[in-house]
Amino acid sequence: MPTLNGNQNGKKDDDFSGKKLKTLPTELLKKGGEAVRVDLQRNRLKQITGISQLTNLKELNLSRNEITDFPLEIRGLHQLEKLYLNQNSLKTIPENVFPSLGKLNFLKLSTNRIEKLPIDLNRCQDLTYLNLSNNCLKNLDPIVDLSHLKELYVERNQLYELPDKLFQNSSLTLFKANGNPLRKPPVEVCTGGLRDIQSYFSMLEANAPHVYTVKTMFLGNSMAGKSTLCRSLEQGCPVPVEEADRTVGIDISEVDRDGIRFFFWDFAGQEEYYITHHVFITAQAFVILAINLSSYNLDNQSFKENVEFWIKNLQLKIPDSVVLLVGTHVDQCTETEVNEKKKHIDVGVKEMLKKHTDTLEQRRKNLQDGDNPSLNYDQMHQIERLTEYKLKVLEFILIDCTKQEDIDRLLTRIKNDVLNKETFPNIEKTLPRSYCDVEKDIYDLVKNGDIPEHGIVLLPELKNRHDTLDDDKLRLILQYLHRIGVIMWYKEIPELAGSVFVKPSFLISLFKTIVRHDLVQELNKISAAQLKSENALVIQKKRWISDYKDRASLSNVAIRILVRTELQKSYGKNDEELIEEVVGSRKKEGSLLSLLKHFDVCLSTKHNSPLNPKANEFCPKKDWVASNPIVYEPDACLFPNNLADNEQVKQKWESDNTEDLNIHVYLLPEIPHGFFHRLVIRTCSLYSPYWIGKDQCMLCSGNKRFLLRERCDDEDQFIEIRCKESELETSEDIQKAWKVIREIMKRLNTLTEQWQGLYQTVHSPCKAQDCDDYFEWNDWQEWLEDFGTNPFNVGLEENQTCRNGHQRRTELLLPRTPDA
Numbered sequence: 001m002p003t004l005n006g007n008q009n010g011k012k013d014d015d016f017s018g019k020k021l022k023t024l025p026t027e028l029l030k031k032g033g034e035a036v037r038v039d040l041q042r043n044r045l046k047q048i049t050g051i052s053q054l055t056n057l058k059e060l061n062l063s064r065n066e067i068t069d070f071p072l073e074i075r076g077l078h079q080l081e082k083l084y085l086n087q088n089s090l091k092t093i094p095e096n097v098f099p100s101l102g103k104l105n106f107l108k109l110s111t112n113r114i115e116k117l118p119i120d121l122n123r124c125q126d127l128t129y130l131n132l133s134n135n136c137l138k139n140l141d142p143i144v145d146l147s148h149l150k151e152l153y154v155e156r157n158q159l160y161e162l163p164d165k166l167f168q169n170s171s172l173t174l175f176k177a178n179g180n181p182l183r184k185p186p187v188e189v190c191t192g193g194l195r196d197i198q199s200y201f202s203m204l205e206a207n208a209p210h211v212y213t214v215k216t217m218f219l220g221n222s223m224a225g226k227s228t229l230c231r232s233l234e235q236g237c238p239v240p241v242e243e244a245d246r247t248v249g250i251d252i253s254e255v256d257r258d259g260i261r262f263f264f265w266d267f268a269g270q271e272e273y274y275i276t277h278h279v280f281i282t283a284q285a286f287v288i289l290a291i292n293l294s295s296y297n298l299d300n301q302s303f304k305e306n307v308e309f310w311i312k313n314l315q316l317k318i319p320d321s322v323v324l325l326v327g328t329h330v331d332q333c334t335e336t337e338v339n340e341k342k343k344h345i346d347v348g349v350k351e352m353l354k355k356h357t358d359t360l361e362q363r364r365k366n367l368q369d370g371d372n373p374s375l376n377y378d379q380m381h382q383i384e385r386l387t388e389y390k391l392k393v394l395e396f397i398l399i400d401c402t403k404q405e406d407i408d409r410l411l412t413r414i415k416n417d418v419l420n421k422e423t424f425p426n427i428e429k430t431l432p433r434s435y436c437d438v439e440k441d442i443y444d445l446v447k448n449g450d451i452p453e454h455g456i457v458l459l460p461e462l463k464n465r466h467d468t469l470d471d472d473k474l475r476l477i478l479q480y481l482h483r484i485g486v487i488m489w490y491k492e493i494p495e496l497a498g499s500v501f502v503k504p505s506f507l508i509s510l511f512k513t514i515v516r517h518d519l520v521q522e523l524n525k526i527s528a529a530q531l532k533s534e535n536a537l538v539i540q541k542k543r544w545i546s547d548y549k550d551r552a553s554l555s556n557v558a559i560r561i562l563v564r565t566e567l568q569k570s571y572g573k574n575d576e577e578l579i580e581e582v583v584g585s586r587k588k589e590g591s592l593l594s595l596l597k598h599f600d601v602c603l604s605t606k607h608n609s610p611l612n613p614k615a616n617e618f619c620p621k622k623d624w625v626a627s628n629p630i631v632y633e634p635d636a637c638l639f640p641n642n643l644a645d646n647e648q649v650k651q652k653w654e655s656d657n658t659e660d661l662n663i664h665v666y667l668l669p670e671i672p673h674g675f676f677h678r679l680v681i682r683t684c685s686l687y688s689p690y691w692i693g694k695d696q697c698m699l700c701s702g703n704k705r706f707l708l709r710e711r712c713d714d715e716d717q718f719i720e721i722r723c724k725e726s727e728l729e730t731s732e733d734i735q736k737a738w739k740v741i742r743e744i745m746k747r748l749n750t751l752t753e754q755w756q757g758l759y760q761t762v763h764s765p766c767k768a769q770d771c772d773d774y775f776e777w778n779d780w781q782e783w784l785e786d787f788g789t790n791p792f793n794v795g796l797e798e799n800q801t802c803r804n805g806h807q808r809r810t811e812l813l814l815p816r817t818p819d820a
Contacts, residue, residue, distance in 0.1 A: 017061070018042040024050050040065070041084065052076030063087050063108070075100035082106040086131065087381060090114055099123040110134050110153065111381050117142040132157070133176070134385065140166060147171060155179045156385065160425065164201045167194075184430040187284060188483035192476065199476045203432035211429050211436070212259060214418050215485055217281060218266045219310050220290035225328035227251070228401045229290055230266040233411055238402050252485070252505050257415060260427075263485045268517075282483075283756070284426065286418060287314060287323045293341050293398075294332035303348045311349065311393070315356060316672045319389035319757035322423055325349070326410070327398040342396055349393050359669060360387050382759035389757060392423060438466060438477045439486060442502050454567075454578060455503025462500060495594045510582060510592050513566045514559060515601065520545060522562060530561050552642035553605060556593075556635065559583065563592060593637065600678035602637040603685065603692075638692065640677040646693030653698045653707050659725035661737055661812065664711075664763045664774075665748060666718040672755055676710040676719065682747040683708065687740075701740045703727060708744065719748065731811060738815040746784045764813045768806035775800060775813050783815060 013036050014028055021043040028035065029050045037059040040048075045065040051057075052073040059082040060074075067088040074083070075097045081104060090112040098104070098121050105126045111134040122145040130143065133155040140154065144165045149172055156179035166172075175194040182190055185200045218226040231239040234255050251266040265280060291306050307325075314321050325345065330338050364383040397413055400406045418424050445451050466474055475491070478500060482489045488501040501507045516522070523545050531541060534557050544555045560583040567579055584590025589604075596602045667675070680697045684690040687706075690699040695710040707722040721744055723737045745762075752758050762777040800814070801807045 013037040015039045016043070020044055022046070024048055029053055047071065048073060055079070058082065060084065070094060070097065072097065077101065078103070080104055084108045086110040086112070088112055092116065093118050093121075095120050102126065105129065107131070122146055128171075134381070139163075144169075150174065152176075160184070162190075162197070164204070167198045167201050181425040183426040183428055186429040186431070186480070187426065188480050189476070191483065192479055195472070196476050196479070199473050200432065203434050203473060204430070205433060208430050208432055209436060211261070211431055212418075212427055213261045213263070213429065213484055214424065214427055215263045215265065215282065215285040216288060216414075217285050218264065218288050218290060221292065221306055222268070223295075224290040224292045224306070225401060226266055226288075226290045229288065229326060229328065229399070229410070230264050232401055232407045233262075233414070234264060236407070236411070237404060238407055240402075252508060257411065260415060260418060262414075265485070281314075281317055283318045283320070285318065285321060286414075286424070287321055288326055288414075289323055290326050290328050291345065292329050293327045293338060294329035296341050296345075298340060298344050300348075303345065307345055307348060308352055311352065311391070312670070313673060315389075315391050316670070316755045316757040319386065319391055322392045322394065322417070324394045324414070324417065325396045327396060328401060330398050331400045331402060338398060342398065346396055353391070353393065356669065357387060363668070379759070379761055386757060386759060394423075434469060434473070435477050435480060438462075438469075438474070439481055441465060442481070442487060446502055451502065452578075455501055455506045456578075457500045457502050459498045459500060490595065490598065493594050493598050495589070496591050499591070507595070509566065509570060510563060511596075513562045514554070514592070514596065519554075520548065523548065523558060526558070526561055526565075530565065533564075534561055536561075547636070548642075552639045552644075553636045554602075554639065556584070556637065559593070559637065560585075560590075563590075596637070597681075597685075600681045601641075602639050603681045605636050605638050640680055640692050640697075641674060643692060643694045646696040648691045649693040649696040649698050649707075652691050653696075653705065656722065657725045658767050658769055659812070661721075661723040661725070661728065661734075661741070662765055662767070663721045663741060663745075664718045664765060665721065665745065666716055666761045666763070667752065667758055668716075668761065669757075671710060671712055671717045671719070672758070675751065675755075676708075679719070679744075679748055679751055680708060682751065683744050686743060702736070704733070704737055704740065706737075706740060706744070721745070728812075734811050738811075742784060742815065749781060749784055766802040766804070766806050767808050767812070768802070768804070771802060771804050771806055773802040773804050773806070775802065777814065 014031070016025060016028065017039045018041075019025075021040065022045065024040075024045075028038065032053050033056045035054040035057055038054065038057060039061045041061045041063040043065050045062065046067060047069075048062065048067075048071045050073075051060070051071065054077065056079050057077050058079055060077065060080060061084040062071075063084045064087045067085065067090060070085075070090055070093045072094065074080070078100060080101055083101075083104060083106065086108045087110070090109070091114060093109075093114065093116075095118045098118065101124060103126060104124045106129045107124070107127060108129075108131045110131045114132070114135040114137060117132075117137065117140070119142050121142045125146065125148060127146050128148055128150045130146070130149060130151070131153040133153045135157050137154065137157040137159060139161075140159070140163055143149070143152070144163050147169060149169060151174040152166075152172060153176050155176050159177065159180040159182060161184040162177065162182065167175075172194065175197065177190050177197075180187070180190075185197055189196055189200045218230050220226050227241045228239065230251070230253070231241060234253050251264075253264045253266075255262040255264060267280075289307070289310055296302050296306055311323065314323060327338070327342060327345075333341070360383050364380050364387075367380050367383075394417060397410060399410055418427055421427075445457070446455065451457055462478070463471065463474060469477070478487065478489050479491070481487045485504065488504045488507050489499075490496045513522075523541065526541055528538065531537065536557055540555075541558070544558045547553045547555065563583040564579050567582065580588075580590070582590050582592050584593060593602070593604070597604070676695060677692075680692055684692065684697065684699055687699040687701050690697060695712070697708045699706050699708075704727045705724045707720070709720040709722070711718050711720055721741055723741065728734050728737060749760070752760055762780050763774040764777070765771075766773045766775070798810060799807050800810050
């Protein structure tokens, strides 16, 4: 495949990329049979008349052009082995093209508008790579007989089912189908990749059961009535919930209504809990957004806090979600007030959804109307992808939670909505019977009390109960049950891979002990006896409280006391082995902290120890042995989301300099709540020392200082990455700095992928004082893959000049691979 600039090993036989061509150049056509590899990407071609004259052509790159009709002349290129037609506007592919391309082994048709594949595509029996992602395909039947296919990409199409015959192909080694409304196999199976899909089909019997399952999430501000709604729907009658009994963190319950299984997730509304919500808010979910009409005011601020905040976060995290607005506390309003507030919310929702679409379309148009739109094709495609997501906001329903008829009406409405296949196209799932058998066995274990009350079952125990399933098949089933919320199993965390939480509520209850709105009150409640159990003093407790208030740092000893107290309160006995497993000790990290770190909620901290003058000397190319064995001795956990200012960071960073390395990563439409601190946690786990603030972070690598800063003041929100100019004395220093920035941007890019409704664009601002021009990065994401082997900005001149005439060395503006 081509490298960043569309070339291989930095060379190309005939490179006409980015020339703004509308027709094939004469000099190319004159070559005739001499042309072997031709790069025509990033032009404005609509037709390629004359291409059949290149009779010996082996590789043709036509990506990022303006081709709408498949070029029929291509069928005359009988020697063609690689064809790139991605990122055009193709809608159909005619028959009788591919039978002429018998040597074709690589075909990239991603990011078009193709609705149907030609039946004779299966005549290309040498194909080993096929990319059909980002199209409008509804079935894959024409490609099931491509017996030599090794890599197949069909992400973001309109596929409901995958053909089982496709996965009988023993050559297939890589398959991706994310972003489809799949029900066979279910999306939760496809997320696991090719092996999971193959195992699914190997277990699937004729007449396999169809199940209807929907994860229902209750969101809204504190005291909006979420818990009352959730518990009333669960019990089928009005259930009053006192203020003291409101949700802390998340509550989970399961409800079966007329053959539909609902998993109710009731999310606490206080801001302190938002940092964990992102972990459990998943795609394919039904969102019930509760709005307290009694406290709602007819102004923009009230709409923003009660409605817009939640819908915007859903647009960023799961932009194809379905949202039902439920107005609560109507019994505390007059009929006129209810009607006025409902109208205000309805109008506000329509306006914000329209503004979201209009903003995306305007950005796309600005890029399209630019000097060279082919250079902006990636951004335009990202925007088009976002416009295809249609977050559905269903008709507002008003509820008096004290009335039986209103609870019945809401339940009927929910059932009708989830059974509407236009609204929930993949609520129906086809599952092998073994999936249902394992789930029933877990249900019986819990119901019959055959497991410890905390619900932790060791993986070997489950294997013994299902010895007819091999390890891979049982793993696949457990992953599916984890993804739909029946169990929790974090196989990617080594410390937890052997434990299955068959009672997810137990794990949630552990989260509640640390991530809660009243944590300071809980710390104050720690008794002298509890302090004594950890050999701690009252004066230390006071420091824990002040550290948490002032520095968002929570002592690990305090964490152990809080969790120990919760376990003893909930289960009424001292299970020391369980307590140590969960909370850890001074020498071993517990499973709770492992989870919190895994979810980017906190970061371990410890006091800096003095240098050891007796440490073993380091010698290059020789093994180095530490003078002291490394043990787990963190002092506390830092919760960056609770930091109130940037004073420490400002003191260490001092001030910006216009000559600093400076990159702006724009996150559009906006930076999600909590995103910056998750990035900081991921980055600071690599580099030390570091200083973290409310919206800034400074870290060190060698003798170089780097600054991360969240900029949310303007309408365009971005994350700024800087490196001190004074510490970049040589070109080698600059290259080392770019490597660190690359590592930061890799983590930022990975994090962005968790928010389907986000896209990124990267600029380096001009360094001249008061100049607002910038240098845009094109095709930068492949640079993140391998700094050493992916050439980036090869061939650029030594200096770059902005549109206002200011000039700087290229390596101070862009990460540039030195010319070979």
